Every structure is written in structure tokens, then in C-alpha cells.
Amino acid sequence: MDDLPEKKDPKRKPKSGMSRRNFLKISGVSAVAPFAAPLIAATSVLEVEAQAATGMQGPGKVPVTLNVNGKNLNAQLEPRVTLLDALRDQFELTGAKRVCDRGTCGACTVHLDGKAVYSCSVLAIDAQGHQITTIESLSQDGKLHPLQQAFVDNDAQQCGFCTPGFVMACKAFLDHHPNPTMEQIKHGVSGNFCRCGTYAGIRAALMQAAKTAKGA
Amino acid sequence: MADNERDYSWPAPEKRSLIGKRLNRVDGPLKAAGKAKYTYDVHPPGMLFGKGVRSPYAHAKVASIDTSAAEKMPGVKAIHIIQGPGSEIQWAGDYVVEVAAVDEPTARDAVRAIKVEYQPLPHFLDDFTEPKNLPEDNGPLSPRDIFNMLDDDDPESTKRAVSAIQQRGIKFQVTPQLVERMKSNEVPEEVIKALQSAPMKEEQKTDSPYQKEAETVKGDPDAAFKQAEVISEGVYGCPVITHCCMESHGSIAEWTDDNHLMVHISTQNISASAPQYFQALSIPAGNVHIHQDHIGGGFGSKFGVDRWDIAAANASKKAGGKPVRHMLERDAELEMAGSRPSFYGRVKVGAKKDGTLVAWESHTWGTGGPGSAGAPQVPYVVNVPAIRRQYVNVRTHTGPARAWRAPSHPQACLITMGALEDLAAKLQMDPVDFLLKNIELTGTRANVYSEELKIASELMGWKQKWRPRGQNGSGPVKRGLGVSIHTWGGRGHSSDCALTLHPDSSVDIKMGTQDLGTGTRTAILMVAADSLGIPMEQIQLNIGDNQYPPSGPSGGSTTIGGVSASTRRASVDALHALFEKIAPALGAQPGDLEAANGKIQVKGNPAKSMSWKNACARLGAQPIQVVGKNPGPGNLIDSGVGGAMMADVSVDTETGIVKMNKMVCVQDCGLVISMKTAESQCYGAMIMGIASTLYEEKIMDPQTGRMVNPTMDFYRLAGIGDVGDLVVHMMTGKGYDERGPIGLGEPPTVSPMASISNAVANAIGVRVPFMPITPDRVLAALNQGANHAAV
């Protein structure tokens, strides 16, 4: 079970040790998955914690402080604003993309305390007190991270809209699986979609990045 | 030397420094760093958030609109009625009222506070049931009806068309332009004459959702079926699917003054968007500035300026010119922003015992929403000698169709290749042998297909792996192989390339084109750098703005042909001007010079040379500015490609789950400019095709008239673990390169459905007739097959 990733939820470990997409696959339902909704409630634990810590919030704007890429950023936000929208519309960190806006596609993936989360499914107020890492911090001084370079080398992107989310998902996956097998890759980043169809490149990029990391 | 004598032709293989190489895409680092700016990311100061009230009914009249509560809400800056009382809504989710507010939550609340009353009207959504009770086909003819009636090989068809025109009349104007077009398409003189004197008639209004197109008859299908020794009959089809671009449709519109509009828009059509604002807002097209750096997917759905884009511009005007961003939310995107027409058909096809195809008959239908779906032409690619075909367009109250990669081809290919593989199974022939046996029926590209099928077979291991139907193992999991071939046109669109050589040795290019992720930037730079003999990094490329010289929309695989040809011509012209400047200094004639490795040198005498930098320095104050055009002098591009695809699947006959093992794509696209991004087009096409074969369907609820699955958890795409191994082989070298670059966005998207569905049939021994091939459909097909066997 160790090779199956629990990357989307920083707190909760599903008992089955299965990713959501895996669960759908195993249940034999390919097009319609009526039970997807409860499984994406990745924020529930955080939500409870946040309320306990801060009391009831809203419905008007409240002050919010987010630690993003090592910096504290402040804004006045309604409690219903997601982490994704806060990053994009308040702080101009537009690497994370809004695509499905309900925890399916992974285009909004960022790291919360080193784990990949769908930032569209985390409220900004709940992300307070956590270390948020976005794609913008991955390349330093204009130099791409080896994983990003591997995306470039293997043409793991076409339109590129899914790419930042994929890079962040792959980064978290590699952090936990430094020597991935192809089977692990197929499960490990199956929480992200690409419409242009760049999966062949992404698989190759993950293999290359793992090798580079070992060589380093 | 006059322009028309100048040699623009592509460099010979040994002279190509970059063309055809496997290089990284030039905007790859920006995208991987998350720093590429898309329309959705644009956020000018003071920007308002636009959102719309959308109709819950598929068909209704707007009765009344009350915006008073929303107007009073703090933060609401503009309310604009898009479709006022009396308007007729034709599909669920269509926009009725636009609001713009200071932030998104407020805009959302304002939408909820607006009260719209509707008078619901009956809707029709059923495109799946075979059309019955068709209206009589004695109404006036459309141009397509006439086209359908004509058959080059059958002189009788001209007579039939003339008498139909005289009896039924026509429903279109015969303009001089149309006559020109018909002449160039070799429409017989008698038909054109008949049209010019034909009575114009109004089409009878009918309540029927069905529009029957004129039947096409070629040869003598009745006699041919009598000669057929084996006949196969079947039904096939695929539902409406959506484009589901990752970046939804939308724009940010801002009136910079009373008469100037700045628009950031997610579009495949930079150069021709401004006139669409003129049509809607009467603002001169020259006053509309269109800009886009990157686009998050289009696939044919982003050519037009849409209702919501115009609404954003209207809302901006009402808000004193402040920028208004309206990007569609996912449900709106899936409901309205593009769908691919469905196509269903009942097919009968006959052959001799040795596999020689003799006859085809098909009754097909499909929907493209309220308008026309555009009848896919069957049989596809394989031109069976005797044909009878009939198509019925079904009008439904669903979001309108838009071009979807290779419009009509995947659907036509599915039905044709499905019917042919069923026939091959009945003949007990290997379907590859069956295709090869009939390959002459594919016409001019027969050799291309033969060569590709051979290569694909090797890459797939077809000979070793293929088993006849019903012989794919005794366990519950059956393995099967499928094959399909396809074509596409793709001649280059018109394109202007403005290229400047500066005295400081830098080069810049400006073009009003766009890079959809297909690698357009990379290809332009490879052509320019290869032609000028300098590194790509030395060239500054500017695209994505309508202030640059125009290029056509990126659709129909016409971009690479257009931009590579205009860039090549611009580069050759600029070099020529540079040669003229420096020839005296090298003691040579301009015609004796060539550019290579960052130098200008005398041909055959590289010792006599000048560095690029020194050469440009001799320009003095005056840069060299040229505009290369397509079309233009020299034969640089062509049209028409062939491709072959094979699929290897495993099907669990107990659960009905289909697993992709492997796919092989062998594709011709003339001269490959950028190998890596070309291969990516093929990988992507296979993956998209896997999704449309196994998962995708726009499911409509007949009761409510709404889409049941307008979210990405219920509208499922393929994931990284769903696609199996993928192999791509590009055809290159003699026979291909000399044709020049031909577009690649469409062709490899055509065959996936056909090849995978054939592989499933081969695996389980029965045809799963309709896409997507979901587990329930596999099990149903197996059940039915068993029943058939029992009877």
C-alpha cells in the first residue's frame, strides 16, 4: 500500500489507502461517479480545526494572512473565498489554474505543508497557519527545477494550462517516491487531467527527474 | 532578380540546420515555470468580475426580467440585459443577463438576486433514435443537396440534379461568386444554368426536428449488392461530446476611451476577432485591440467572439469603461461552449469472397444542436464503387456545435472502419489484409496508406498478436487489435510575416497568429533561424496581437502551412536584401552568397565570409523590413495527408471494463518542421481519442432539457493511467518532405475511435455499436451476442 499516494489530503488518510480516482476505477464506473462528491471533501478536517482556532467567521470580509512561498501575505477576504481564488486574484500568483473548481482536475494543485492539495477545494481562511508552496517558487533565479526541466525536455506540455498543477502534483509524488515505477506513476499522478494529452511526456519527465535527482 | 524568380524552396536535407530536428518547444520553460500568462490570468487594475444569469430551460421565451434588487447591491457596477423579454432561448444555460461587480462573490450574489420569468416551450433532445416520419423531401434545395446529388462518375446524376432543381426550386441566392466557386469545383455547366433560372422558394416551416438531405447515389448499388457474395449489416455511432478546454472560454474587455476597446480573449482567431466586435457593437474594427499570449486549449471551439464576450464589453461600457472579466465557469463551458455533433448510422456493405468491396448503403443521422451538424461523408477514405447514402440532420435544443478537431472525420471514420472490420470478420480476413486488398479505392494516397500500414503492423506486432474474432483466449479477459486509416486536407491559411533585420544584428518577427500549444512559436522560429543561418535565440518572435500583420485562424490544420510559408518567404527576401548590401564588400554577386552558421559566405568558398553581426552593421541606420506572405511565390506547401492507427485492448468480459494496452500512430504531414511538437500532436490526439471512445458523452436529461454531467467528475477525460503505451512514427524523407509542411492538428484525431472500437469487437467477438464503450455497453453487447448465437 505504501506505493499508493495520499497526496491530496494533508491530514486525512483514507482507510483503504486508495486515491479517489483509483477508487472510481476499481468500482468499475468510468463515466459517472455519483459518490465522488463526499470523497473530495478534503477540507473538512481543516475546516473544523480552523473554526476551533478562530471561532465563527464571516459572512463579511475578514482579515486573512497566508504564508505563501515563505512570505506572509495579507488580504481582506470573505470566508467563502477559496485558496485558489485568493492566490490568483489577490496575490497575482496565477500559476495555479481554475479549471473544474471542484476538486477533479488538479490544475489548481499547490502544496500545503509539503503535500499536494487542490487549492480550489481549500478555503483561504483554512489555509492560514500552513506553509503554502506554489509553482512560482519552484524555479529559483530564473533556473528551472530539474522536474520542470524534465517537463520541457520531454515536451510534457502543449497548451500548458494543466502544466503548473501537474508539476506540483509530480513534485509531491517524487518527494514521496524517489524511485518510481511506471505503475506507481500511473496511480500517483492520476488526480490531474490534461486535455491536450501530454501523458506520454509527463511519464517520461517523471522518469528523467527521478534519475536526475539520484545523480545529483 | 524579380520576386517570382527568387528561390524560396525548402532547403535540401543536407542544408537543414534546424528544420526537422527534435528541439524543445520555445515557450516550454515559461509554461513549466507557471509564468505563461493566459487570458484567465489577466488582471488589469480596477477589474470587475462578470457573471451571467443563465436559462434553466432548454426552450423558452423570456417573459420578464427584474434586476431591481441586484442594482441596489453594493459592489454591483453594471447590469446588462443580453436577451430581453420576448427572446426565445434555444438551449439550457444560455445567458440572459450580465452583471459586473467588484469581486466574484458579489457578482455571484447579484446573479442570484436577478429574477427572470420564463414561458417554457416544448423541447426536443433525442438525437439517438433513428429518425422516422421524415418530412417529404420535395422542398427547395440547398447547395449541399445539389452537391450530394452530383457524381463525377455518373453522367445520369447531372440530369437527375437538373430535373430536381427545376421541380423543387432552390432556397439560396445564385451569386456570381457562387457560380465562380461551382465552376472551380467542376459543377457541370447544365447544373449551373439550371440554378441560374431556378425558382427561389421559401422553405416550408415544419415542426419536425428532422431535415432530410438529398440522397447520394453513385454507380448502381442495387445491382452491386446482388453481385456481393458476403454482406454485413450493422449500426454504429457516437454521441455529442464537448471540447472541455482546460482554459474555459472568455475575455476581459475594457473601454480605454469612448471609442476604443481593449480585449484579452481566449481565441484561436487573433486577427479576425475585432470585426466581430464591430458587428455587435458598431465599433470600428480598427479601434478594437485584441491580445492573447497563451491559450489553454481550443480544439476548434474558439474561433468566434461569443455572446458572453460581447456582454462583458457592454458591461464594461456601463461601468464607465472599467475592465470586465468574464471567463465561463466549468458548467457553462461544458453546456454551451462547444460540442462535437453526434453521428449514428445503419450500414450495409458488401464484398466478393476474395474481399473486393462492391457496395455500400447507409442511413445516417446526427445533431449539431439547433443548427446543422454537417453530414459526415461515408464511406470514409475507402471509396466503395457503388454507394447509396442518406443523411438526416436532427435539430435539438442543446448548445450549438462547434468545429472539433477534424470536423466530421472521426465520426465518419468510426462508422466506415467499423462496418469494414465487421465485414472483414465475416469474410474471415485479417482487417489489415482486407484494407490492403481494397487500398486502390483510397485514391491518390494508396501508396502512403500501404506504407503506413506496413510500419504500423511492425510497431504493433500485428502479425504475431492478431487473432480472428472469438479466438482471443478462453479466460474472462480478452485481448483484441483494431486498425483504421484516415486523411485530412490542411492547406496553409493566409498569413503575413513581418520580419526586420536590425543593424544591431537582432531580428524580430511580428505575426497576428496564435500558438494553441501545437508548437507554432517553435516552428516559426525554426523556419526563420534555419533560413537565416542564425540561432533561434537571436530572433524575437511576437505573436498574439491584432496590431501585427494578420494570419488566419488556427483551425483545420492550416496554421503550419500558412506561417511556415510566410516566414520562409520573409526570411529569403530579407536575406536577399542583406546580400545586396554586403556583396560588394565580399567581392561577389548577391546571388553567390548564402547564410549559414551565423555567417554570410560565398557559396562553395566559406573562407570568403562575414559574420552576421558585421553584415548587419553595414545596414547603417536603416533596418531591413520585409513582409512575407502566404499565399505567395514558389510552391512551398501542399494539402492532403494519410495516417494509420492501431489499437491493442484488453476487455474484461465479466466487468465490461476496457483497458488500453497500446496504440500506434503512423502519420504523414509532408515536411516535418518541428519533430518533437509534431509527435506531441499525435500523442495528444491518441489520448483525446481514447477519452472520446471510452468515457466522453454529453448526457442530456429529456425531462428537464439540461445537461446531466456538466462537471469534470461526471464528464470524464482520460487520465495518465488510462492510456496504455503510445507509439508515434512520423513519415519523413522522399515522397513526404518535398511536399512542404502540411497541418497535423486534425489528422491523428480521426482514427482513435475507429481503431479502439474495432479492437474491442475483435477482442470480444461482437460489436459494441455506440461510443463511449462503457462497461454496461460491453456487457449489453456480449449479452445480445449470446442471444443471437442462441437463436
Ligand code: FES
Ligand atoms: S480546479 Fe481545482 S481540482 Fe480542478
Ligand code: FES
Ligand atoms: S497541456 Fe493543455 S491541458 Fe495539458
